[in-house]
Amino acid sequence: MKKSLLCLTTAMALVAGAAHAQDKPKIGAAVYGLNAEFMQIWSAALEEHPAVTGGMVDLTIFDGRYDALVQQEQFETMITEEYDAIIFVPIDIEAGAAAVEAAAAAGIPVIGSNTRVNSDKLAAYVGSDDVQSGYMEAKYILDKIGCKGNVVILEGPIGQSAQIQRLEGNQKALAECPDVKVLEQQTANWSRAEAQTLMENWLTTHGDSIDGVIGQNDEMALGAIEAIKGAGMNVSDFAIAGIDGITDALNAVKAGDMASILQDARAQAQGALDLAIHKAMDGNYEPMSDIWATYTDMPWNGGADAQYNVPWTPVSAENVDALLAQRQ
Structure with missing residues (x-):
């Protein structure tokens, strides 16, 4: 029982x-x-x-x-x-x-x-709001170069909303500076390595004609910095910005190498x-x-x-x- x-x-x-x-x-x-x-x-x-x-x-x-x-x-x-x-x-x-x-x-x-x-x-x-962040980072670059000169844009994966909307924000800021020319614009798929390769190619093509680098995320901005250093150029000669506030980007901001926006x-x-x-x-x-x-x-x-x-x-x-x- x-x-x-x-x-x-x-x-x-x-x-x-x-x-x-x-x-x-x-x-x-x-x-x-x-x-x-x-x-x-x-x-x-x-x-x-x-x-x-x-x-x-x-x-x-x-x-x-x-x-x-x-x-x-x-x-x-x-x-x-x-x-x-x-x-x-x-x-x-x-x-x-x-x-x-x-x-x-x-x-x-x-x-x-x-x-x-x-x-x-x-x-x-x-x-x-990715449109807002795209505008903010591009505005930083444009202000730093005095609204004149040449920039390149490292985009996220084509078709992802952040790429679409951050580019919209980038373009909104660029429209305010008609004397700024976009020399190159291509996706690096949020990748630091892909961005480094692209930037290496762009530096070979354009040399020191590039004044600013608009990276739609921090990883790509950091890849651009590596390419600049690898080419024996001074990072301080470029205005560089990214988005996300990842750890390496925070350290790069502290070092004065770039700007970032924390997401x-x-x-x-x-x-x-x-x-x-x-x-x-x-x-x-x-x-x-x-x-x-x-x-x-x-x-x-x-x-x-x-x-x-x-x-x-x-x-x-x-x-x-x-x-x-x-x-x-």
Whole structure:
């Protein structure tokens, strides 16, 4: 009798445990690629979210390997395995739309973050205004060269929203300086190595005619710096800017080699996860990340907004040491 009662109690505990596990939201994060530091910081911030460290949600991060087809297949996996919500950082603004449509059709909310997808089926978006950052970095370059001379532009992957929108911002600033000529403009796919090779070629072609380098991210700006140093030229003879505020760029700003604009990966990632959990739990959730207190001009608003814009932070001599300390 006691043995039967023990078996019954154990079985009930197992059922209760299974029910509890099923109640825990299963969240997937499909990111375009994890080779570079920015998305590594973004992904680490997800894993450090209080809901993850506290065991309230099951989180899986998928590496899209910079391939839209890979991301599509990862969405299919998450749909088949009935994830409760998906965070999406797409490699391609158009190609990612089909994945969002499929998830929405399956009743799975998709939260966009960092890069955009051309779909009206997103449940919400958490990111930063790339047109603004493109304008800010180009304006820095143009101001430094006195609104005259020659520049080159290192673009992100063609077709990704950040490339499209940062270029729009670049061009907006360039339109204000009609005496500035763009000597070269080409994608280096967010890659430091690809940017270094391009810049080496451009220095061979144009020599010291290049006055400014507009890098649509820090990795590419840093690649340009390596090429300049490798050619035996002085970095100080060039105006160079990037975007993201990765660690090497912060050190380069401190050294006076370039300018950068911090894109807050932690705020984008943790804000997106708060929204994903909120949607997965049908609104029965209050945000746990401290980023909502940090950015008071980006209110939570009950998780009801379609878009949340994380502000940019220009990196300067005054704040670079504090930003570097946060990376320790």
